Amino acid sequence: MPARRHPSLLRIAATMAVCLAVSAVATLLGLWQYGRHVERADARAAYGSAVESPVADLGAVVPAEASTLPPGAQWRTVTATGSFDPAPPTVLRGRPVDGTAAWQYLAWFDTVDGQSLMVNLGWVPQPGGTEDASAFDLPSDPGVQITVVLRDWEEDDGKTTAGSITRITPAQLPAPTGDPVPGYGMLRELCADDSCVPTPIGEPVPLPELTLGPHLSYAWQWWLFAVMAPVGGVLLLRRDARMDRAAPAARPPQRRRRLTDEEIEDAL
Structure with a gap:
């Protein structure tokens, strides 16, 4: 065997x-x-x-000396009073909204407390939208009140485009006039001249x-x-072992017996 x-x-x-x-x-x-x-x-x-959390004042949630948004500040709904920077809004490209190609618009908002908050004003569909940001007329009086949701700055992607940005980050934004808030706000409501609107530009960014x-x-x-x-691995080794056992064993080579003289004579 x-x-x-x-x-x-x-x-x-x-x-x-x-x-x-x-x-x-x-x-x-x-x-x-x-x-x-x-x-x-x-x-x-x-x-x-x-x-x-209840709606709070911007200065109470983000102190003027803060270099980053304090813990729990992101997603907070805050209010601020002041005026928009007179410069035209900044265009944010390559940011679709609900699957629709869109342009978003941003502007600095200078509060009465000396802080400058970058505000995402809203969006318009790219096809047929208004590329010239100066066409939007933002309220210029100093008593504007805004309600925004705070967000952290986005990471810079290193891209630069003439007249527009691709990330909401200080590296791509124009310099503010006051102490910049270390983050931006998504506009939920703007109140001026005894009237309130969700946004002065298109639709609010969801x-x-x-x-x-x-x-x-x-x-x-x-x-x-x-x-x-x-x-x-164990099952593979067991299968290989069964296959090896099932394979016919190689027969050892047989040595040829030397014929005797009588056998040679008989063969002749």
Whole structure:
């Protein structure tokens, strides 16, 4: 009966090393996806808390000496009184709204307290929209009151376009006249001359919808794959062992017996 053959130790070690490496990478990817889920969950919780907070004065939420928005300030609804900078609004390109190609417009708002807040005034559809920002007539009296939702500055993408910007960031915006608020505001209401409107330009830019996304399900998928990789390696080695046992054993080579003189004579 032929001896039973098994995979070599080198083959077993190489297979399991590959499976464990795949399992380690999958575990790290699962942790990365879970971290993104936690970040989104925290942002969503902060958003809900800020939205439910009562409307406050801008100076009470963001002190004049602040270099960044204080914790809990993003998504807060605040009011401010002052006047718009007389310069034409800045055009923000490449920012569709609800799937519609759009131009958004921004302008500095100088408060009576000496702060300057960059305000996203609203948007118009790009086809047939007004590219010349000077065509929009912003109220010039010093008693304008605005209600905005505060946002952090966006990251600069390094792009520059004549007469427009691609990110709401100080690096691409004109310099303010007062102490700049470390963030911008999305206009919700503008009151001047005893009348209030949501925006003097087109439509207000809607607030983004914060969702948790699929990151948690992705994390569980990666972790399941991390568990399955070593199991798959064991099953693969067992299958190879069964295939080796089922294969016919190679017969050892037979030595030719030397013919005797009598056998040679008989053959002749």
